[in-house]
Amino acid sequence: MSVDEIIKKQQAESKDIFVSKIYPVALDLGLLAAFDENLLGIQPSKSADLESELLKNTRDATQLLINKIVSLPVENTDEGIMAKLPQPENVIPREKPVPKEKPLTRWEKFAKIKGINKKKKDRMVYDEQSGKVRPAWGYKGINKKEEEQWLIPLPDNPNQDPDIRKTMAEKRNASVAKNSRRQKRNLEEAAQSSKKNTKPGLDARATYKKKLKQSIVFSKTATASLGKFDKKVEGEPKTRKPKRKLESVTRSAKDERDINKAILSKLF
Known part of the structure; x- marks a missing residue:
């Protein structure tokens, strides 16, 4: 071509x-x-x-x-x-509604009052002792460096059979569990404060306790004995037991017939 x-x-x-x-x-x-x-x-x-x-x-x-x-x-x-593009002339509608502002947690409220700026921690940090870059937490984290030492000094008054490494691990696990409980509490408070039925001026934690007591009362009255033989819970509110209506043993033939008709009408 x-x-x-x-x-x-x-x-x-x-x-x-x-x-x-x-x-x-x-x-x-x-x-x-x-x-x-x-x-x-x-x-x-x-x-x-x-x-x-x-x-x-x-x-x-x-x-x-x-x-x-x-x-x-x-x-x-x-x-x-x-x-350089100019400003758009047409307004495109949103597919999703504008996200609602999330309520602040306890730490965010405290940081806002004190003027503390959030700084993101680096996942990987340099370990001067080993000369390597290691994760700050998690698997082979630098926070477990004390447990990895081959020589750990004992305290002045040790137990009969001390296990220092086990004690350190339990202490670290307790700290992790404590942080998890705090996180769960913050999420519960945020969820309670975001609900519409939360009364103004009422603390979210108090609202949660009130609903928890109501749930205990409902669960107690669900048994046949109306909670008479159930185990008492610490701080459980006193419940008023409803009075049972006892029907008369002797009834007329007309009353007996009306009762039977009412039962049959429910069945059929």
């Missing part, structure tokens, strides 16, 4: 950058969007014709959008030459 044939083929495949439309295409450069309100040129009967017609209209709208972007002012950045 000669050079002239290649150029002619390239020109035949290339599209004109000037696009003419009956109605002008609305462009929103801030959103990089084009809105074409023109009708399709043909009435396609097949899916292939419809696809080709949609591709042609999409190409024309994209060409108009690029022509407008090229005329915008540009600036040099680290990533190259960028066009």
